[in-house]
Amino acid sequence: MKFELTVKEPLIFDFPGESRDSGVINYWDQEQLFPNGIQRCFWVSKVKAGETRGNHAHYRESQVLVAIHGELEVEVIAMDGTKQLFQLKNSAKGLFIPPLFWVSVSFSEDAILLALCDQKYSEEDYIRDKSDFDQYKKRNQ
Numbered sequence: 836m837k838f839e840l841t842v843k844e845p846l847i848f849d850f851p852g853e854s855r856d857s858g859v860i861n862y863w864d865q866e867q868l869f870p871n872g873i874q875r876c877f878w879v880s881k882v883k884a885g886e887t888r889g890n891h892a893h894y895r896e897s898q899v900l901v902a903i904h905g906e907l908e909v910e911v912i913a914m915d916g917t918k919q920l921f922q923l924k925n926s927a928k929g930l931f932i933p934p935l936f937w938v939s940v941s942f943s944e945d946a947i948l949l950a951l952c953d954q955k956y957s958e959e960d961y962i963r964d965k966s967d968f969d970q971y972k973k974r975n976q
Contacts (some may be wrong), residue, residue, distance in 0.1 A: 875952040884944040892962040896954040905946030912937040
């Protein structure tokens with residue numbers, strides 16, 4: 836069954852969960868964001884403080900970014916050039932990023948980023964050069 840993504844803009848959301856004396860549990864339950872479930876996940880760690888990762892966009896893939904540890908600053912650029920800055924400091928929050936948004940992530944010294952994706956890996960889905968992204972924007976305005 837094919838679903839249509841209904842969320843078109845980046846947004847921060849809370850993962851459901853419970854807090855008890857024995858610890859906190861959070862879980863994924865986001866059919867609205869990923870109607871076909873998580874198709875891929877990866878994590879990035881040991882990035883030097885102030886260094887950026889990401890620096891790309893996707894044609895089709897949506898992602899949710901989570902700061903599992905430390906702090907992440909995520910710059911998101913829309914097709915119209917609008918920039919948004921998001922702070923991720925809590926593993927109970929996720930940042931949803933739909934396709935066709937340029938993303939750069941800055942790491943605190945101890946940060947670990949978890950990415951949840953709605954597509955399997957495909958190199959053809961990446962826009963890795965910012966000038967290619969800018970040209971794509973111009974062609975599709």
